[in-house]
Amino acid sequence: MKRRFNQRFGEEVNTARRWSSRVALGVIYLLQTVVGMQLEGAAHAIARPGYQFNFPRDYGSHPDFKIEWWYVTGHLKSEGDRRFGYQATFFRLAADSAISREGNPPLPQDIHLAHMALLDLKTKKFYHQERLQQSPWMASAKKGDMELKNGNWKLRRIADSEGPDFELQGSILADVNLNMQLSASKPITLFGNKGYSRKGSDPGAASYYMTFTRLQTTGSIRLKGKSLKVRGWSWMDHEVSSSQLAPQQVGWDWLSIRLNDGRDIMAYRMRTTRKEADPFSTFAWVDANGDASHQRLLDEMWKVKRLWTSPQTKNTYPVEVELNIPDPDSDNVFQAHIVPLYDGQEMLGHLSRIEYWEGACDVLDAKGRTIGEAYMELAGYGGESDLSALKR
C-alpha cells in the first residue's frame, strides 16, 4: 500500500514552506508503509489558521497530529579552524492513526525516526546513522516542552533567559559523540501565515511551522576517541502536520542560508514530474527580528552549476547551485553561489532506504567571496525506497 499524498500548496507565496521539511515526504512514505496506514488525516487534528502559538508548549510534541519533526543542522569549528557540518533530525509519527491490516489490532505506540550526520572536512569523512524506535522507553517526544529522545540521542530545551537554550546529545555508531548547547540569538520564525503554512487548496493540507534560524552553538565532538571543543551556528526547524503529499511531486531542493550580515534565507524548490518547479516553490528572507517575507521561487532563480554522482547509490545530485533572488534591502538581485564543503554528504537510509543529499555548504558571492554558510537538502533523485521492508 503505497499511497502518495495529495498535496496542494496554497497559491499565496507567503504561505508554502511546509515541505521544506526535507525528508517529510520520504518519512511519510516510510511510515505509511511501515504501518500500512492511510494518512487521510480523518482521525487527526489539522493545522488551522489563527492558531495561538504558546511557548514553551509548542516547542514540544503535538500528539493530536500525525507527524512532526525537529530538524537541526549547523556549521561548527574547533580549535585550528577545523570545520564540521552536522545534522540531527527527530521525527514522530502518531501510531494511533494506523489502521494497519484489517482485523489486526492497531499499533500501540508512536513511531520515532531519527537521523544523525557529521561531516569532518579535515578527513573528508561523512558519518551518518538512522534510527527507528517504537518503544516508549527508547524514544519519546514530550508534550508541553521540547524534550526529545531516541535512544541516547536527545534534544531538549534547558533554559530560557534571553531566549531559549537547547541541548543536543547524539552519537554516530561508536565513532562520533556530540554534545551541543544551542542558544537562540534570534526570536523564533513562524513561517507561512503566523506559523500556519498552506500546502494546497484542501483546508486540511497545512502545517504549523516554527524555526530558529540562528542558534549560537557550543559544545564538543568526540571523534574516534579524541575530544574537540567546537562552536558555530545552527538552524532548527519544527513542523507539525497531518497533511498529504501531492502525486505530481517527485522531490525537492531546499536551502537554508545564514549570511554574515545577519540575515537568513530559506529557499525551497519542489520539483514536479515535468521537471519544473512546483508553484508552491518559495523563498523567504528572515530579518533580525525573525520575521519572514515570502516570495515564489521561479525556475530561473535556481541554476544548477554542478552535478555529483554518488558512487554508492549512483544517484546524481545538483550539489552546486546558484541562487538569484530579489534582495529586499535593495533593488538588486542577490546572487549566492552555493558550494558544498564536500560532495559525499549523502544519507543512506539502511532502514528506510530513503536516499537524499543533505550537506554543509559555503555561500559565495559573485566574486567568489564567502558571505555566509548554508545547508542544502536534495531529495527525490533516485533510490525511491522500497519501504515495504519495514512493514509489520
Place this chain on the structure above:
Amino acid sequence: MSSKETDKSDKVYQVENLHKRYGTSVVLRDVSFEVASGAMTAIMGPSGSGKSTLLHCLGGVDKADSGSILFHGESMMCMPAHEIAELRRAQIASIFQFFYLLPTLTVEENIAFPLQLQSMPGRQRKERVATILSQVGMEQRKDAFPNQLSGGEQQRAAIARALITRPKVILADEPTGNLDSQNGRRILDLMRELLCSQNIALLLVTHSEEAAAICNTTWKMQDGNLIT
C-alpha cells in the same frame, strides 16, 4: 609283510595295509602287523618315517586313509567317535615324550583323571590311585603340580596315569626322549616291570637302542614302510 601269532582273541592289534598320506607325502605305506597281548614291541626308525603317525592311528586320535585296524577283533576304522573314546578311556593308554600331564591338576588328580572319566566311585578310585602311586614311587609327590616335578617324576606320573585304567595296550612315544640317561633307564625299568606284571602290551616308538632293549621285538620303519 604281516606277522600272525596266536589266534585272534589274543591279538591286541591286527593291522592290514594301513595307508596314510599328509598332503602329497605318504606317511604310512601299506603297513600290516599284529600285536599279541602282553607283547612288548619297539618301533624304531629315523625322524619322519611315520612312527608317531602309526601310534596316533592305533590310538584312534588320527584316521588312516585306507587299510584296517582291528583292536581285539573289532575294527577301529568304522568305529564311531564315542566308542573310540571309550577304548581310549579303558583299553588304550598313551605315554608321551613331553609327559603331557594336565598342569592344573596335581599328580594324584592327573592319575585319577582317567578313572573319573569312567565315573568310578570315589573310594574305589582313591584306593587304586594310592596303589599305583606306590608302584611308581610318587606317594610323596602326589600333591605336587607338574611344573613342580622333575622330568623323571613327571614321566612316572604319566606312566601311573596310563596304567591306572589297566589298559590292554600302552602306546609310548619316546617316553625317555626328554630324560637324562639315568632317569631314562629308571623309567624303562619301571615300565618293563609294571607292564610285564600286568600283561599289558606295549608299542614303544623310540630312537634309543637302550629303550628298544626292554622290548621283545623291534620293528623298523622307513619311509612309511614297517619292517617287522
Place this chain on the structure above:
Amino acid sequence: MHPFLLLLRVIHLRHWTRHPLTSLAFCGIIAVGVAAFFSIRLANRAAISGFTYFDRSLGLRPDLVLTSPSGQFSEEDLFSMQARLDATPCVMAPVLETTATDAAQKDASLNLQQFLVVGLDTFAMSNLAYHDPDRVNNLARQAWQEQPRQLETSSEAIYGVVISEALATKQKLDVGGLLEVIIDDRKTILSVMHITRDEVFQVSHPSSVLFMSISDLQRAMQQPKLVHRVELYFPPGHDKKLLLKTAGDQLGMDPRWKLDTAETSMNSNASMTRAFRLNLTILSMLALVVGMYLIMQGMDAAIVRGRMEIATLRSLGVTPGALKSAWLMESLWYGVLGSAGGLALGWFGAQWMVRSVASTVNALYLQSASESADWNHSEAILAMTLGCLASLAAGWFPASESAETQPAETFKRGRQGGFMTALNKPLWGIAIGLSGWGAASLPPYADANGWIPVGGYAAALLWVVSATLIAPAGLRWIAPLLRPMIGAHAVFMYAFSQLRRPTGRHQLSVAALTVAVGMAGGMTFMIHSFESTMIQWISGSLKADLYIACQGVGSVSSQNRMSRKTWQAISDHPKVERAEVGQIFPIEYRGRKTYLTGMPVRNPLDWEYAMWIEAPDLDPAALEEKNLPSAAVNESFQTRFDVHPGDQIKLPTPGGYKEVRIVGVFAEYGNEHGTVAIDRHVVSNWFQDERAVNIALHLKSGTDPDRVRNEILSQHAGISIRTNRALRNEVLEIFHQTFSVTYVLQWIAVMVAIAGLTMAMITSLMERQLEFQVMKNLGMTRLRMAVATGLEGLACAWTGFGFGMILSMCLGWLLVSVINKQAFGWTLQSAIPWWDHLRLLVALTLATLITTIPVGWWASTKRMHKEE
C-alpha cells in the same frame, strides 16, 4: 635396524598377520568402548544445542544480555535500564519467549514437540542494519516484508510469523501460508510473512523456532507488557570497547537484573543440564573401562604366546625398554585403529541415542528438539584420545611384566606366564576400598551452576579399582570351595582346577565382569530405588480425578499456560467438587535457577497431598502474626541453598524482592533446581499473572471422569486432560525413558565383559590344545571337553558376578545416598533390585554357556600338533 623397529617387524607385525582375528577383536573392543562414549557425548551436545540462549535472535549476537531474577521485566525496569544507559548508544531489544504446540498434532502425550516462539522488537532490531549492514542486511526488515493475507472468514486475530526454510519444507508452507498453533490455551493463527534461510536462525533445529514481533506475541499471550530478557547490541566503531565497559558500569550491581555476556548466557543451557550429562558421560565410559581389562588380557595372552621369543630376544641383548616400547606401540595401534572405528560406530550410535537424550532433556530441563547429532571435532579428538589412552594403559602392565621378567623365569612359568602379578594385590585392594569410604564423606564441589559430588565420583573410582584388585585374587578363594565338586567327575575336575592357578586371562575376565556387573548393578540399584520412591510419591501426591494442562505441556520448560477464563470455567463445571490451580514461575535465587510455584492452598499445613520430609509444625497463629507468606520448599531447594524451616528468605518478583518464611520441606522430583511453593493467590498477585500451568480436578462422588473429561474438551480446544491413571502411567513412562540410555549402556558394558570372557576362553584354549589332545587320548569326548570349558567359563562368570554384586551394592548405596543426594538434592529410599539382579545372573549364565561351550567344542576338534 633399530631394535625397536626390528621388534615391531619381527614380532608384532607377524602377530597381527598370524592372528588377524585377535587383532580385530582388540580393535573391536576399543571401538565399542569409544563408540559408547562418543555417541553419548554427541547426543548430549545435540540435546542442549537445540536452543542456545543467545542465538535466538535474527542473525547477530548481542553484546550483553539482561535477565531478571524474577524471570520477567516490568516496563519500569526497561525505562530504568534506558535511563541508566543515558548517553551510551546501544540497541536495546526486549525479547519474549514462549512455547507453542502445533495444533495439527494429534498425539496428546505429555512429551509433545513444541515450537519455541520468540518475540522480538522488530523496530529495535531493524537498527542493527547499521551495525553490520553487509552481513545482516537488515534481516529484521526483510522478515517483515510481506503482509499477511487476510483471513476472510475468521474473526480471530492473525499474527505474522517468520519461519525457517526447514519448517517451510516440513509443513509445506509458503509466504502467506497459515500455521495454526496453540499459544497458552488458545488456538492462534499465524501467517507466514517471510521464510528465512536456516543459518540465520543459528540454532540446531530451525524448524522448531518461530519469530514474531514482540507486541504481537504479547497480544497473543494476553500479556501486554511481558518481557523475559533484554538484549543489548553496541554499535561498531572506534569506541566500542569503551561503550561496553561504560554500559557495564552503568547497568551493573542492580538487584533488579543480571548482566551477562552472550557467552555466559549461552552456557546457561549447558549448565542446567550439567549434572544429567555428566552422569551420562561417566556411564558412557563404562564400556571403555571394561574394554581396558579385555585389552589387558589380550595383550597378556599375546605375551604368553610370545614368551619364547621374548626370552630369546632378551638373551640376544634386546633391552627391556625396547621390548616394552614395542608392546606399547602395539597397544597404541589397537587404540588408534579401534578408536577410528569407534568414532564411525559412535556417530551412528549417536543418531539413535539423541532422541532418547533429547527426550529426557525435554522432559526435565528445557525444550530440546534434537533429532540428529552432528559430528564434533573436539569430541572426536577427546574420544580418540581416551581410546588410545585406555589401550595404552591396558597394555602397560603386560608390557612391563614381559620386559622385566628374566628369560629363565619366563621359561619356567610355562603356561602360567602372564600371571598379572600387578592384579594380585588384594591387600592393596582393601586399602583402596577403605579410602573410598573416606572420599564418599567429602562434601560436594559447589559452583554457580550447582553441585558436583566429586567425593562420590572419587569413591566410585576407588571402589572399582579396589574390586579390580580383590576379585582376581578371589578366584583362588573360590577354588577350595569348589573342591568337593572337583572330585565328582572329570569334567568338573578339569573345569574348576583351572581356577586354582588362574592365568592372567582368568583374572582379567573376572575383573572385567566384576566391574561391568558392579557398575551396571549399581545403576540398577539406583534406578530401582528411584522408581520405588517415585511410585510412592506419585501414589501419595496424585489424588485428583483429572489433570488438565495446555496441550503439549510435558516439560518444565514448556511455557504454555491456561488463562484464568479457561480454568475458572473448568472449575465451575457442575461435577467438580474442588479444583486445584497450579502456577510456576522460573526465578533466580542467589544466582541460581529455581522455581516459584503457587500452592493450591493458602497454608502449607493444609496441603493435603504433600509428602513432607520435614512437616510444618509451626503454629498458624504465629505465622499470621509474622505477616509473612508461608513457603514450603522441596528437598532440592533445601540442599542447594541450605535453608531450613523457620528461615526467612527473599524471593525476586517483578515488583521487587518479597520476603517469605519457610515452614516445611516436601518431596518432589520434578526437577533438581529446587521449588518454593507459596499460596497461589499471593504468587499471582506478585507476578500479576493468573495463568495456570495446570489444574487438578476432584470430582463429586459417583461422577464418571471420562464423561466430564469429554465435556470439558468439547468446550476448550487448546487443553489436554488426563485421568489419574493415565497420568501416573505417563509419568512412569517418562521416568523409564529418562533412563533408556542408561539401560543400553549397562548392557553394552556387560556384553563387552562377556565378550571378554569368551575371548579369554578362546585364547586360553588355544594355548591348551595339547591338553585337549591329552584328554582326547585319555578318552574324554568332545562334548565333555566342551562342557568342561563351559563350566570353567561359568566359574569365572559367577565369580565376577559375585564380586560384582558386592561392588554393585556399594556403588548403589553411593549413587543413592551420596552422588544423587549431592547432585540433585533428592532423598531416595533404597530398594535392592533382586529381580533385576537375578535376571542379570540368568542372562550372564546363559550368555557364558552359549559362548564358551561352542569354544570348547571348537578347541576339542583341533588336531594334535605333530611331534615330528
